[in-house]
Amino acid sequence: MSRPVRLTVNGAPASFDVEDRTTLLDALRDELGLTGTHAGCEQGACGACSVLLDGEIVRSCLLLAVQAGGRTVTTIEAVGSPGRLHPVQEALRRHHGLQCGYCTPGVVLTAIDLLERVADPDEEEVREALAGNLCRCTGYAGLVDAVLAAARDAGPGR
Amino acid sequence: MPRTEDARLLTGLGRYLADHDVAGLHHVAFARSTLAHADIAGIDVAAAATLDGVVAVVTAADLRAAGARPLSHRLAPPYQPLSWELLAVDRVRHVGEPVVAVVAASRAVAEDAVELLDIDYRELPPVVGPAAAMAPGAPLLYPEWGTNEFVHLEGSTAGVEEALAAAPHRLQESFESHRVIGLPLEAHGAQGSWDPARGQLTLISSAQQPHQLRSVVAEACGLREAAVRVISPDMGGGFGNKQHFTREECLVGMLAIMTGRPLRWSADRTEALTASVHSRPQVHHVDAGFDDRGRVVALRVAVTSDLGHPVLYFSGIGPSLVTVGALSGGYAFPEVGWSLSAVATTTCPVGAYRGFGQPQAHLSTERVLDRIAQRLGVDPLDVRRANLLPAEPRPWRTYSGGLVDCGDLHAMVDTLVAEFGYHEWRHRQAEARSAGRHLGVGLSTLVQGTAPNQHDTAARFGSLETAMVTVLPDATVTVAVGTKSQGQGHETVFAQIAADALGVGPEAVTVADGDTGRLPYGQGTWGSRSTVMGGGAVVTACRRLRARMAAIAAHLGLTLPEEGPVDADVLAAVAATAWWVQHRLPPGVEPGLSTTVTYTPGRTNPSADGLQNHDETYSSHMTAVAVEVDPATGSVTVLDALCVSDCGVVVNPTLVEGQHQGAFAQGLGNVLWEEVRYSPDGQPLCATLLDYTIPSSLDVPRLRVVHQPTPSATAGGFRGVGEAGLIALPAAMVGAVEDALSPLGVRLNSTRLHPPAIRAAVRATGWRPDPAAWAAAGLEDRRR
Numbered sequence A: 001m002s003r004p005v006r007l008t009v010n011g012a013p014a015s016f017d018v019e020d021r022t023t024l025l026d027a028l029r030d031e032l033g034l035t036g037t038h039a040g041c042e043q044g045a046c047g048a049c050s051v052l053l054d055g056e057i058v059r060s061c062l063l064l065a066v067q068a069g070g071r072t073v074t075t076i077e078a079v080g081s082p083g084r085l086h087p088v089q090e091a092l093r094r095h096h097g098l099q100c101g102y103c104t105p106g107v108v109l110t111a112i113d114l115l116e117r118v119a120d121p122d123e124e125e126v127r128e129a130l131a132g133n134l135c136r137c138t139g140y141a142g143l144v145d146a147v148l149a150a151a152r153d154a155g156p157g158r
Numbered sequence B: 001m002p003r004t005e006d007a008r009l010l011t012g013l014g015r016y017l018a019d020h021d022v023a024g025l026h027h028v029a030f031a032r033s034t035l036a037h038a039d040i041a042g043i044d045v046a047a048a049a050t051l052d053g054v055v056a057v058v059t060a061a062d063l064r065a066a067g068a069r070p071l072s073h074r075l076a077p078p079y080q081p082l083s084w085e086l087l088a089v090d091r092v093r094h095v096g097e098p099v100v101a102v103v104a105a106s107r108a109v110a111e112d113a114v115e116l117l118d119i120d121y122r123e124l125p126p127v128v129g130p131a132a133a134m135a136p137g138a139p140l141l142y143p144e145w146g147t148n149e150f151v152h153l154e155g156s157t158a159g160v161e162e163a164l165a166a167a168p169h170r171l172q173e174s175f176e177s178h179r180v181i182g183l184p185l186e187a188h189g190a191q192g193s194w195d196p197a198r199g200q201l202t203l204i205s206s207a208q209q210p211h212q213l214r215s216v217v218a219e220a221c222g223l224r225e226a227a228v229r230v231i232s233p234d235m236g237g238g239f240g241n242k243q244h245f246t247r248e249e250c251l252v253g254m255l256a257i258m259t260g261r262p263l264r265w266s267a268d269r270t271e272a273l274t275a276s277v278h279s280r281p282q283v284h285h286v287d288a289g290f291d292d293r294g295r296v297v298a299l300r301v302a303v304t305s306d307l308g309h310p311v312l313y314f315s316g317i318g319p320s321l322v323t324v325g326a327l328s329g330g331y332a333f334p335e336v337g338w339s340l341s342a343v344a345t346t347t348c349p350v351g352a353y354r355g356f357g358q359p360q361a362h363l364s365t366e367r368v369l370d371r372i373a374q375r376l377g378v379d380p381l382d383v384r385r386a387n388l389l390p391a392e393p394r395p396w397r398t399y400s401g402g403l404v405d406c407g408d409l410h411a412m413v414d415t416l417v418a419e420f421g422y423h424e425w426r427h428r429q430a431e432a433r434s435a436g437r438h439l440g441v442g443l444s445t446l447v448q449g450t451a452p453n454q455h456d457t458a459a460r461f462g463s464l465e466t467a468m469v470t471v472l473p474d475a476t477v478t479v480a481v482g483t484k485s486q487g488q489g490h491e492t493v494f495a496q497i498a499a500d501a502l503g504v505g506p507e508a509v510t511v512a513d514g515d516t517g518r519l520p521y522g523q524g525t526w527g528s529r530s531t532v533m534g535g536g537a538v539v540t541a542c543r544r545l546r547a548r549m550a551a552i553a554a555h556l557g558l559t560l561p562e563e564g565p566v567d568a569d570v571l572a573a574v575a576a577t578a579w580w581v582q583h584r585l586p587p588g589v590e591p592g593l594s595t596t597v598t599y600t601p602g603r604t605n606p607s608a609d610g611l612q613n614h615d616e617t618y619s620s621h622m623t624a625v626a627v628e629v630d631p632a633t634g635s636v637t638v639l640d641a642l643c644v645s646d647c648g649v650v651v652n653p654t655l656v657e658g659q660h661q662g663a664f665a666q667g668l669g670n671v672l673w674e675e676v677r678y679s680p681d682g683q684p685l686c687a688t689l690l691d692y693t694i695p696s697s698l699d700v701p702r703l704r705v706v707h708q709p710t711p712s713a714t715a716g717g718f719r720g721v722g723e724a725g726l727i728a729l730p731a732a733m734v735g736a737v738e739d740a741l742s743p744l745g746v747r748l749n750s751t752r753l754h755p756p757a758i759r760a761a762v763r764a765t766g767w768r769p770d771p772a773a774w775a776a777a778g779l780e781d782r783r784r
């Protein structure tokens, strides 16, 4: 049994019909073609599926699509473009904060969320914030450097 | 230089396997065995087949009728004979073995249909662990073998027994490497489509070796290789886990042909954890003889290897064969003997993971050297210096036929001591000890074979790589290589190599990999081979083109130097002439500016004694770690870690460092938290990332990386970098933790450094924590 869901995705109205059991992750990918949000575990453990829901970082594999009805979702597709990277993306590029890139969309959104909340995080805060985004490739060093640099470069009062 | 691939990956525009939607795409789900060992008494597909949206429910019998062919490991005796069909026939031998395939309009419906299948199992006794497998009267996976031993092999230099007998000192111990999994964050998967008009199968697969996968899929599907195209798209990691040519990939090909629909299998995390490829489980019984100066005079290692259910296309025996050839590492052990007993058990197949058999070998060698230091009461650093290869001769021929071409290991150790601050750490350790704290230092002085050639031990593994380099009429450059990046950044690395060799800017170069439609054959990415072999092919092709460019330029009255940057106008004139104005080319010069090179360093060098050099070159990697251990809780804190890396010519230092940081994190994870566990009845106990915990950003401190490159003799001078850090780390960590706890008399003989394992080892010495003292010590987090 499918039902219609209306929501705002990346600043534009979106709608689709999904079964109740369909996760937000699957709906974003399969119904809206937003494949930048990745499935790493579908068990809530890895953070690869992170998106912003009404401005809060959430795991889209743990939410049903119907729960997002009437709400606002932001995915990686709304953050920068290859020709014009967001400062967090640019910092990850400059500090080699990604290898395979599979965890990266979740990392970008989590880092942006952190920098919205904490203007000038120290390394410990960055590591705490990223603790839910598992990365098997980088060992996190470049990733942490990048987020610290992004905070620094943005400066106070960003 | 930042990576060219990053812009798309950062913006969600990477295209991984599951991002390839096509019209009419169907989905595949597998019914997998729920038992470790059972006969299949019957399969009732009726309910599943009639579910709305289901297109096909396929069993082994259906596959056979459709012309699918069995796979086999392709090894001759003394290996036990073994072939297997794409789905289990009559019997299952590990939890997760695929039994039935369902094709449906959506993944959810396919999974619903799997639930509706009625598979009648008659349970057989499980076989978990090599000891159980080799016990008298053990149930047999393959009764026709008469044993569960897949192979028993031995090898030795001539004088091992005499040298052991005559040795001033002996040590005999056992060392164990536990079962882990590579765990790329993107699980494996494949997507197939069949074009009946052209008789062409296209398989998109998250695969490390697209060309070899084509060979295997063609064989399994009964097609000519030319009728199959394999494309490996952006990959979310591989680490060996996506190296074996799986039943599932072949099944996707067959199901696409059988149903005529485009379809995708995308493994979920539970499938990936329980039914892909596990790695590492080995036990080594070591017998070493040494002299008063700590020099090993003879080493004998009896390796017992758990292969799981050995249904992997190139057999899971590969890593074990590498283990028994790598027991002397970078050390001048004069006599080495080994035996290998590789055993089948009713667990997930065991095969490749970054390091491929070498971490287990290195654990034993390093542990032996640490034990010698303890026995003689000397610094473990001095024992390493006493045993490391002398600066001459090169190559150094090892007991297994290896022709080690590494740089000056003693100079690297000097760098390690200075940069790590080895003596300062020893001083800090002494201070900490007098304050009742447990600090330890561990060393790992590794020499690793890279760019392996395994023609005789694993089907489909040659020692060549292919590159096609083209300078287009507008003077931009395309490079196609047969290697396959899984995140390592090959688009950037090969662009830099080509740009350097051709004298153009790296932004002028576009790199493509992972597509059998682009190149006749390649070998993919594994065994730290890509920069050595792919880079060697690219360099060779570029040099060839550059010579042609220089000849054309000279004929046109222009100057194009042999090395260094090429003037843009000269290049433009040469490219335009080469492609468009053939009558202005010098006589005998091939028109156009494109060449395809198939490159081999050619160092396989089989000898009359049946040995051969299994690696085209060798990398060196010296690691030191300092840890603090809390004996009460068993928790380990890494205080400092440094490596000195010789991976030959460094193309991009940032990317090399990234490889080392990533390997370091995996190594820490492997020993401190990770273990693939089974219940006694063969049920996997790690089915989610909550049961199998890989390190997070809170767990991995920064590794300090020092480069000390020595160019190799291969084209370009590269040595390879992907695996060294992960081979070196477990041994260093076991050494460090044991060193920390040595005042308590703790001995560690396993890679399990999980808190419960350490607590058990500590308690085994009779030591008991004093809770009051522990609280007073106020152990803080000293990481970073």
Ligand code: FES
Residues within 6 Å of the ligand: A038, A039, A040, A041, A042, A043, A044, A045, A046, A047, A048, A049, A050, A059, A060, A061, A062
């Ligand atoms: S896919 Fe959602 S947390 Fe892993």
Ligand code: FES
Residues within 6 Å of the ligand: A097, A098, A099, A100, A101, A102, A103, A104, A134, A135, A136, A137, A138, B185, B236, B237, B487
């Ligand atoms: S870059 Fe591969 S998982 Fe993070």
